[in-house]
Amino acid sequence: MKTLNQDIKNRTFKPVYLLFGEEAFLVKSYKNRLREAIIGDDTMNLGIFTGKDTDVDQLISLADTLPFFSERRLIIVEDSGLFKRDAGALPDYLSQMPPTTCIIFAESEVDKRSRMYKKVKDLGYPAEFKTQTERELKKWVLQLLSREDIRLTEPVMDYFLSAAGTDMNRIRTELDKLISYLGDRKVLTQEDIDAVCAPQIEGKIFDMTAALAARDRRKAMALYFDLKTLREPPMRILFLISRQYHQLLQARQLSLEGMGREEVSSRLKVPVFAAGRLLSQASRYQENELERAAEACAEADYSVKTGKMSDIMALEMLIVQLQEQ
Helix, strand or coil: CHHHHHHHHHCCCCCEEEEECCCHHHHHHHHHHHHHHHHCCCCCCEEEEECCCCCHHHHHHHHCCCCCCCCCEEEEEECCCCCCCCCCCHHHHHCCCCCCEEEEEEECCCCCCCHHHHHHHHHCEEEECCCCCHHHHHHHHHHHHHCCCCECCHHHHHHHHHHHCCCHHHHHHHHHHHHHHHCCCCECCHHHHHHHCCCCHHHHHHHHHHHHHCCCHHHHHHHHHHHHHCCCCHHHHHHHHHHHHHHHHHHHHHHHCCCCHHHHHHHHCCCHHHHHHHHHHHCCCCHHHHHHHHHHHHHHHHHHHCCCCCHHHHHHHHHHHHHCC
């Protein structure tokens, strides 16, 4: 991102950029920032190609066209698949493209061994946007809130991220809702988050396993029926429950080895705040209870895939079985 920010600041642009990676929010954000910096609101010198039916010959023809009363022509190519398939004459063409043309590729799938990727790396800049770390997300959230002079404590920050997750699009949406909800108030609280933020499916699964650990059958079933109301597919619920118990088992084992939140976070590849919640919940179980729960999840999945049970029956029987662990 440093290179992109530098180019935007200095207004010295490379002939071709590739924006890709897991974090779609950043791909879209930098695509828009580059567009604004390169041609502003000039639509006459802007060409957009979208989808895997992108015609390479048309793209090259437009790229060869000199800009009309402007310094540059910008072409944006989105989800073309040109970095996963034969791109025809395009890789060779990029080397001889007029200096007045700039191309931005925004792709969801990229093969770094492809000719297109290697050519962009030689001539321009490929920017990969990975899922942001917990530290990066917290810094970003603080920046957004500070613009509104809104403060929050570290525990409230952790609670917000546990509710909003790590997807930056969702985080931004939830923050906008919270800022509107606060009005003139300048301190964000856990109660505000509970009142405004839509619960994630994963969060409900976590609460369900917490209820099961506490032998709170009524709450566990209420959460399950909430998931049914949200029309969440039974097999996805089963997958998430299974993943939760496997993470709890791993967290307990790592805890017994003397590892803390940061080490568990690194081993399980989850944010530190999530590792803390896993460790807290895992401490309520014996190791053999978690092993049995993981086995029960595997058996339920097998019963569905072999046709012994319907997905709904297997899931509901699993929840009853987990209550009796």
